[in-house]
Amino acid sequence: MAVPDKVTAWVRPLALAAVAASLGALLLMAFSGFGTRFGFWHFRTGFAILKWSAVLGLVAALLAALAAFCAGKTRRYGALLAALLSFGLGVAAFAVPYSWKLKAGQLPRIHDITTDVDHPPPFVALAPERNGEVAYPGASVAAQQLRAYPELKTVVLGVPMARAYQAALEAAREMGWQIAAAVPDAGRIEATDTTFWYGFKDDIVIRVSPAGDRSLIDVRSASRVGISDVGTNAQRIRTFLAKLTQHPAPR
Incomplete structure (x- = not known):
């Protein structure tokens, strides 16, 4: 069964969007901490940035999954590789702050x-x-x-x-x-x-x-x-x- 031209046309943009979103999520995650460490913002601002990095990481993973599906259907293996890599990076950017949140919920709020x-x-x-x-x-x-x-x-x-x-x-x-x-x-x-x-x-x-x-x-x-x-x-x-x-x- 032939793949519609519209699907083919969207493969590369989807993969690029996933790459950009995953890299952006990782950068936000890094900046959230190091910006706090070097005094650019308050640690609560850093935590807010970390939250948005998790959201962006989730968006990146969803875009990457869609891009990987379309790339597989159209046999665009370069786009498929980029999508799979972006999926892993997006999941990582989401998983780190989310795991912290889960752990914080399981432990007492003491320091x-x-x-x-x-x-x-x-x-x-x-x-x-x-x-x-x-x-x-x-x-x-x-x-x-x-x-x-x-x-x-x-x-x-x-x-x-x-x-x-x-x-x-x-x-x-x-x-x-x-x-x-x-x-x-x-x-x-x-x-x-x-x-x-x-x-x-x-x-x-x-x-x-x-x-x-x-x-x-x-x-x-x-x-x-x-x-x-x-x-x-x-x-x-x-x-x-x-x-x-x-x-x-x-x-």
């Missing part, structure tokens, strides 16, 4: 996480950077954290405090954090981690306490802005504790 909700390690050196916002949010946040991240608990290391402290400091440096304070006598380490895409600054405080010939390690990670951290602070603590417990403490 101050600690291994000790009863006596969280306090921020001292980083208090000015946090505009004085150093107090733990309280019982409501603690209850939400315990339901969402029950595995985050005080870690016991079978070494004296001095060795545990050095191990914690080395692990913090390996994490790539900017160390703001290291006070061995107090068993306190404070640091800041900057996220790659949006440039969000999250603050961390580590407390090393003696327990006989062993040591107790507690960590607190808190965002400076926002309401929900989409699990970022909890994952940061998990990664740090895994790094700390996988390597032997220095002698």
